[in-house]
Amino acid sequence: xxxTAWNDEENRVLxxxxxxxxxxxxxxxxxxxxxxxxxxxxxxxxxxxxxxxxEKGVKPDDIKTLADISKVPFSMKKDLRDTYPYGxxxxxxxEVVRLHASSGTTGKPIVVGYTKEDMEVWAQVVKRGLLAxxxxxxxxxxxxxxxxxxxxxxxxxxxxxALGATVIPISGGNTERQVMLMKDFGVTAVGGTPSYFVxxxxxxxxxxxxxxxxxxxxxxxxxxxxxxGMRDYIEEKTGIKAYDIYGLSEIVGPGVGCECECRDGxxxxxxxxxxxxxxxxxxxxxxxxxxxxxxxxxxSKKAMPILRYRxxxxxxxxxxxxxxxxxxxxxxxxxxxxxxxxIMRGVNVFxxxxxxxxxxxxxxxxxxxxVLDTKNNMDTLEVKVEVSRDMVSDSMGAMEQLNKKFKHSIxxxxxxxxxxxxxEPDSLPRSEGKAKxxxxxxxxx
Amino acid sequence: MKIPQVSVFVSNRPGRLQAxxxxxxxxxxxxxxxxxxxSGEFGLIRLIVNNPEKAVDVLAKxxxxxxxxxxxxxxxxxxxxxxxxxxxxxxxxxxxDYMYAxxxxxxxxxxxxxxxxxxxxxxxxLKATNxxxxxxxxxxxxx
Ligand SMILES: [Zn+2]
Numbered sequence: 001x002x003x004t005a006w007n008d009e010e011n012r013v014l015x016x017x018x019x020x021x022x023x024x025x026x027x028x029x030x031x032x033x034x035x036x037x038x039x040x041x042x043x044x045x046x047x048x049x050x051x052x053x054x055e056k057g058v059k060p061d062d063i064k065t066l067a068d069i070s071k072v073p074f075s076m077k078k079d080l081r082d083t084y085p086y087g088x089x090x091x092x093x094x095e096v097v098r099l100h101a102s103s104g105t106t107g108k109p110i111v112v113g114y115t116k117e118d119m120e121v122w123a124q125v126v127k128r129g130l131l132a133x134x135x136x137x138x139x140x141x142x143x144x145x146x147x148x149x150x151x152x153x154x155x156x157x158x159x160x161x162a163l164g165a166t167v168i169p170i171s172g173g174n175t176e177r178q179v180m181l182m183k184d185f186g187v188t189a190v191g192g193t194p195s196y197f198v199x200x201x202x203x204x205x206x207x208x209x210x211x212x213x214x215x216x217x218x219x220x221x222x223x224x225x226x227x228x229g230m231r232d233y234i235e236e237k238t239g240i241k242a243y244d245i246y247g248l249s250e251i252v253g254p255g256v257g258c259e260c261e262c263r264d265g266x267x268x269x270x271x272x273x274x275x276x277x278x279x280x281x282x283x284x285x286x287x288x289x290x291x292x293x294x295x296x297x298x299x300s301k302k303a304m305p306i307l308r309y310r311x312x313x314x315x316x317x318x319x320x321x322x323x324x325x326x327x328x329x330x331x332x333x334x335x336x337x338x339x340x341x342x343i344m345r346g347v348n349v350f351x352x353x354x355x356x357x358x359x360x361x362x363x364x365x366x367x368x369x370x371v372l373d374t375k376n377n378m379d380t381l382e383v384k385v386e387v388s389r390d391m392v393s394d395s396m397g398a399m400e401q402l403n404k405k406f407k408h409s410i411x412x413x414x415x416x417x418x419x420x421x422x423x424e425p426d427s428l429p430r431s432e433g434k435a436k437x438x439x440x441x442x443x444x445x
Numbered sequence: 446m447k448i449p450q451v452s453v454f455v456s457n458r459p460g461r462l463q464a465x466x467x468x469x470x471x472x473x474x475x476x477x478x479x480x481x482x483x484s485g486e487f488g489l490i491r492l493i494v495n496n497p498e499k500a501v502d503v504l505a506k507x508x509x510x511x512x513x514x515x516x517x518x519x520x521x522x523x524x525x526x527x528x529x530x531x532x533x534x535x536x537x538x539x540x541x542d543y544m545y546a547x548x549x550x551x552x553x554x555x556x557x558x559x560x561x562x563x564x565x566x567x568x569x570x571l572k573a574t575n576x577x578x579x580x581x582x583x584x585x586x587x588x
Contacts, residue, residue, distance in 0.1 A: 206505050392454045392489075392512040396484060399489065421486050421487075424455060424510070425508050
């Protein structure tokens with residue numbers, strides 16, 4: 001078997017990877033030069049950024065060092081909504097070759113645009129991430145990220161295509177067919193949301209197909225936070241290696257960062273995206289190693305330069321160097337987004353904690369949903385768990401025991417009392433292959 | 446001696462029992478017995494059918510989780526004290542998880558379906574009594 005270790009000789013000689021290993025001083029120099037150009041572009045072409053900088057009395061020429069980025073005002077999702085659809089574009093629409101939009105459930109979506117050059121950069125960063133995780137041009141890739149307005153499908157597609165792999169643009173849904181093609185096409189690599197892959201694993205099992213016996217070796221997963229427990233579950237069930245790719249549409253889509261074979265954090269493609277960690281309360285920058293909110297500035301985007309975007313993702317920039325030798329810095333895997341955080345009777349709850357609890361209780365990863373409600377003026381947290389075939393027993397006592405086991409495991413992790421409700425398979429909603437984990441019906445005070 | 450019983454997990458909502466029966470009927474699975482156990486939120490439908498494996502597959506396709514467990518079918522004298530008589534034998538000292546009456550008779554006897562904690566031990570215990578466990582072929586012969 002071919003070695004897939006991080007120090008695989010092949011990994012270092014590929015010219016596309018050179019940027020990941022750039023000498024640090026050269027990298028900082030490049031970043032400063034690109035940051036200055038981006039601030040200038042945003043100031044000159046995007047009214048929102050100009051107004052904000054003028055308010056703070058900052059001019060593009062004030063950016064003399066990378067540390068001066070702290071003078072630049074922040075931007076956030078609301079800014080993209082408020083300027084819908086094209087208000088943050090820095091180029092004429094004639095230069096924009098692609099539009100993507102969020103599947104906002106409420107109100108207007110957010111819209112992002114790309115020039116031809118932006119598209120090339122996007123494909124290149126995804127490709128660099130894939131290479132770092134050991135994907136190669138010889139791979140046959142089943143891409144079940146959703147295709148369409150969502151950046152996931154076409155973003156990952158572009159990266160694999162740039163890599164020269166054989167891409168099957170199957171998108172999400174029709175799970176039995178996914179299993180059939182995985183088998184018949186000799187698929188060696190998969191990409192998509194981890195929650196949908198778990199669904200594929202379930203269906204394959206039902207169909208009597210053992211993914212371990214197929215050719216699939218690796219998967220690239222993203223678009224939602226997923227726990228280490230979920231990764232272990234996927235790898236145990238399928239025998240593949242699962243890698244995390246990070247990104248958000250507002251910045252570029254998937255490919256802002258990606259794991260490497262070491263799987264010890266996510267390398268940010270720092271020559272195109274500048275990461276900072278801030279204290280979400282004081283908004284002050286935090287030193288590397290400290291946990292806070294990730295803020296990203298684009299360094300080469302032309303259609304839509306974004307300055308100091310508050311991602312709502314909670315992480316830290318690693319202080320130490322990765323064993324792979326890449327000089328581009330890493331952030332810790334995102335276990336939680338501040339947007340996903342539920343505050344329940346004063347306690348912070350993240351869906352990933354529920355996931356960990358379910359895995360701990362049953363060594364299985366059932367589909368679940370968190371429902372918040374107010375009953376008799378008390379906020380309640382209910383976890384609905386789909387009962388799969390191997391969880392069913394003919395004994396009522398055993399089913400009630402299962403319920404108790406889940407409840408106990410969740411309560412142990414969260415430290416608050418919860419209600420667990422067992423549900424039929426497929427009874428909980430799924431959207432675009434992206435799990436809808438939280439429903440909040442609480443009465444707002 | 447063992448009878449395969451299908452248990453289906455259902456949410457406690459109107460229409461779920463109908464969904465189970467309809468999908469089995471459409472697949473040509475013959476329902477020989479059906480009993481329901483429920484807690485507040487969910488229920489278990491326990492079925493004896495002529496083709497249990499097929500039933501589980503059909504139910505899975507309809508999005509329902511089901512499993513097969515072994516139960517024992519015992520003839521019971523259709524007279525007063527029939528069940529008491531059965532339970533006064535060695536069978537009665539076995540751990541019984543649940544039991545229910547089967548809706549048809551066999552050679553003039555009523556039939557009880559029993560779920561023992563230890564099925565093999567219970568069948569062994571039955572051998573020493575006058576109540577011979579009914580085998581699958583006999584129970585299904587008219588279906
Ligand atoms: Zn690395």
